[in-house]
Amino acid sequence: MYSLINKVKEINPLVLHYTNEVTINDCANITLALGASPLMSFSYEEVEEIVQVASSVVINIGTMKSSNLELFLQAGKMANKYNKPVVLDPVGVFATKTRANFVKRLLNEVRFTAIKGNVAEIKYIGGFDVKGKGVDSFDDDKNIDEAIKKIANKLECVVCATGKVDSVTDGNRIIKIYNGTPKLKYITGTGCMCASLMGSYLGSSDKTLEAISMGIMTMSLCGQLADKENISIGDFKVELMNNIYDLDEEKLNKFGKVEVI
Ligand SMILES: Nc1ncnc2c1ncn2[C@@H]1O[C@H](COP(=O)(O)OP(=O)(O)O)[C@@H](O)[C@H]1O
Numbered sequence: 588m589y590s591l592i593n594k595v596k597e598i599n600p601l602v603l604h605y606t607n608e609v610t611i612n613d614c615a616n617i618t619l620a621l622g623a624s625p626l627m628s629f630s631y632e633e634v635e636e637i638v639q640v641a642s643s644v645v646i647n648i649g650t651m652k653s654s655n656l657e658l659f660l661q662a663g664k665m666a667n668k669y670n671k672p673v674v675l676d677p678v679g680v681f682a683t684k685t686r687a688n689f690v691k692r693l694l695n696e697v698r699f700t701a702i703k704g705n706v707a708e709i710k711y712i713g714g715f716d717v718k719g720k721g722v723d724s725f726d727d728d729k730n731i732d733e734a735i736k737k738i739a740n741k742l743e744c745v746v747c748a749t750g751k752v753d754s755v756t757d758g759n760r761i762i763k764i765y766n767g768t769p770k771l772k773y774i775t776g777t778g779c780m781c782a783s784l785m786g787s788y789l790g791s792s793d794k795t796l797e798a799i800s801m802g803i804m805t806m807s808l809c810g811q812l813a814d815k816e817n818i819s820i821g822d823f824k825v826e827l828m829n830n831i832y833d834l835d836e837e838k839l840n841k842f843g844k845v846e847v848i
Pocket residue numbers: 704705706722723724749750751752753766767768769770771772776777778779781803806807810
């Protein structure tokens with residue numbers, strides 16, 4: 588699985604983002620740091636054309652800007668039409684009925700290759716009560732394996748829940764990733780950036796479960812490596828980017844903590 592990082596650098600996939608206005612720049616930079624190419628678009632005019640040249644598509648509902656919502660649906664449908672892998676990040680889906688209804692529409696009208704969210708977002712989609720505020724999860728991973736398997740089997744896609752431990756499933760196998768640091772919660776966009784990394788791996792490989800696991804492993808491990816003693820939160824963000832740029836197969840083999848269930 589770890590050798591997929593070399594594929595990203597070889598192929599330099601184009602990762603097309605329809606995303607929020609808070610973390611868009613960080614998502615572009617992390618995509619570049621891994622070795623892929625980012626492209627962000629809010630254009631109805633070019634959606635069909637641009638999806639055709641993309642290697643993968645990321646849809647993130649974070650800011651729920653009303654003028655973009657139909658575009659996000661169209662982008663997902665175009666990804667299906669042109670057989671491009673497409674990832675959904677249902678940011679804050681539990682926070683309002685509006686978000687929940689929009690995510691329901693996306694899930695009904697688009698076949699996603701993968702859905703990733705924090706534990707509260709994923710449990711909410713799985714039908715569980717959750718503890719969350721705004722876009723942040725304060726939930727634990729009780730029932731998380733049940734939730735991810737339920738969603739994966741119902742929607743026939745890979746599902747990833749992020750948190751202290753990250754869990755990924757294709758409905759059959761479950762991959763647990765034990766890397767990370769609580770500091771990742773004190774920078775906005777680490778979840779959004781995971782989706783960009785997932786898009787980068789998906790654009791370089793058709794092994795979906797491995798690609799999604801590598802996306803989250805890359806963020807969690809690089810956060811862990813960046814978290815040197817007494818590092819300030821501003822420096823931590825810079826070190827996170829540096830570690831993404833410097834990550835290679837050797838470091839993944841040395842520090843990756845993965846369990847396949
Ligand atoms: N308590 C924690 N300990 C270690 N890593 C964490 C913890 N909480 C979140 N992470 C990591 O932070 C990154 C973002 O996850 P998360 O905070 O769940 O997403 P979001 O930013 O979408 O809310 C992931 O790499 C995840 O593994």
